[in-house]
Amino acid sequence: MSFVSSPELDSIRPVLADAADLARQALLDLGEGGIGEYLGVTAEDASAATHRFASDLEGYRGWQWAVVVAAPEDADHATVSELVLLPGPDALVAPSWVPWDERIRPGDLGPGDLLSPRQDDPRLVPGYVESGDPAVDEVAGEIGLGRTKVISLEGRLDAAQRWHDGDFGPDTEMAKAAPSTCGLCGFYLPIAGSLSAAFGVCGNEFAADGHVVHAEYGCGAHSDTELPTGAGSPQFEPYDDAALDVIASPVAPVEPAAVTETSDTAENTDTAETTEEASAAPEESAASEESAAAEVVAADHAEPVADDASSTTDVAAQEEASASPS
Numbered sequence: 001m002s003f004v005s006s007p008e009l010d011s012i013r014p015v016l017a018d019a020a021d022l023a024r025q026a027l028l029d030l031g032e033g034g035i036g037e038y039l040g041v042t043a044e045d046a047s048a049a050t051h052r053f054a055s056d057l058e059g060y061r062g063w064q065w066a067v068v069v070a071a072p073e074d075a076d077h078a079t080v081s082e083l084v085l086l087p088g089p090d091a092l093v094a095p096s097w098v099p100w101d102e103r104i105r106p107g108d109l110g111p112g113d114l115l116s117p118r119q120d121d122p123r124l125v126p127g128y129v130e131s132g133d134p135a136v137d138e139v140a141g142e143i144g145l146g147r148t149k150v151i152s153l154e155g156r157l158d159a160a161q162r163w164h165d166g167d168f169g170p171d172t173e174m175a176k177a178a179p180s181t182c183g184l185c186g187f188y189l190p191i192a193g194s195l196s197a198a199f200g201v202c203g204n205e206f207a208a209d210g211h212v213v214h215a216e217y218g219c220g221a222h223s224d225t226e227l228p229t230g231a232g233s234p235q236f237e238p239y240d241d242a243a244l245d246v247i248a249s250p251v252a253p254v255e256p257a258a259v260t261e262t263s264d265t266a267e268n269t270d271t272a273e274t275t276e277e278a279s280a281a282p283e284e285s286a287a288s289e290e291s292a293a294a295e296v297v298a299a300d301h302a303e304p305v306a307d308d309a310s311s312t313t314d315v316a317a318q319e320e321a322s323a324s325p326s
Contacts, residue, residue, distance in 0.1 A: 015071045016049035017041055019078040023051035023067035026080040033057070035065060047072055048081065055085060062091030123155030132156075133194045156195060163199055163212050170216035178218025179225060186223030188213070 020038060027035050036054030043049050048070045055063040066086050069078040087093045101118060109115055117124060132153040151159075163169065175181075182188045187204035190196040191212070198215050202208040207221040 012041060012043045012049050013046070013071065015075065015078055016043070016047075016069055019049070019069040019071075020051050022078060022080065023069060023083075024053065026067055026083055027053065027065055030083065032085075034060070039064060044068065049078075057085075060085065060091075062088045064088045064091075123152060123158065124149045125152040135193050156193075160195060160198065164214055168202075168208050168211050168213040168217050170214050172217070174219050175214075175217045178220060178222065180222045181216050181218045182213045182222075183215035184222075184224070185218070187221075188215070 020041065024035065024038070034055050034057030036056045039052040039054055041049050041051045048068055051067045051069065053065040053067070055065055057063070064086055066084050067080060068082040070081040071078040104115065126149060133156070136150065165171075169175070170181075182200065182202065185204075187202055187207065188200045189203050190200040199212050200215065202211055202213050204221050204223075207219050208217075
């Protein structure tokens with residue numbers, strides 16, 4: 001077995017330093033198992049030393065077995081005094097114990113929850129005791145009224161420090177980027193008492209509405225904020241989404257062979273049309289001549305209608321004359 005030396009090994013009595021095997025055997029007799037490598041020995045005093053072993057127990061990563069051995073000054077061997085499982089430097093342990101009345105943290109209070117102040121809370125003092133705030137003490141003395149308890153100077157200082165370091169304090173990113181401070185804003189409502197020198201309530205519904213803000217806090221909704229001059233956006237030109245951009249379609253280049261073929265085709269087409277017109281012309285001319293000849297023949301064989309009518313009228317007149325008595 002190899003032993004890990006300790007810086008205090010020289011100051012430990014040999015009878016205690018050499019008791020590593022005794023310490024391991026005591027752990028084996030315990031029957032819990034999970035005994036790892038030997039980590040070293042440290043002196044507790046002149047008559048006691050602690051031998052440590054790594055723990056291999058499931059769920060106890062980083063923990064150590066500690067075995068305390070003891071030997072009086074005149075003893076020639078050591079005996080086991082105590083053994084225990086302790087957390088090491090990198091062990092996962094539970095958080096430190098916090099009394100139940102101190103476990104509540106800011107933000108834990110919900111609707112319907114009741115929270116009483118602690119006994120002898122240093123943040124509160126009896127109402128008949130001067131609070132240290134001249135504005136409050138003067139008014140209370142004049143009218144003879146007062147609350148059962150009022151906030152003390154310590155309580156005011158604690159509150160002022162929280163508000164200063166909170167989300168609405170002067171050191172926040174919002175405050176650093178603001179054009180001005182809340183103390184110069186028209187929405188700033190100063191609170192009463194000595195805290196009014198540095199704090200107020202924001203009355204702008206679009207900013208820190210209803211929150212206590214430091215006088216040096218600020219935001220972009222300051223009452224003196226001015227809008228950029230000019231029409232439209234100060235950075236970009238207005239965009240007309242109804243405008244149309246006419247883009248000509250690209251024309252593919254014509255190959256020389258295609259141009260020659262097209263020209264030949266056009267010439268052949270023109271030649272065919274000319275030939276058809278030439279062949280159709282004599283036929284139309286012959287048809288016209290035949291039509292004219294037919295009209296002449298028909299005119300020659302037609303009977304004169306006017307002459308027949310005159311002849312009929314004359315015959316009727318003669319018959320009437322012969323029938324009448326002379």
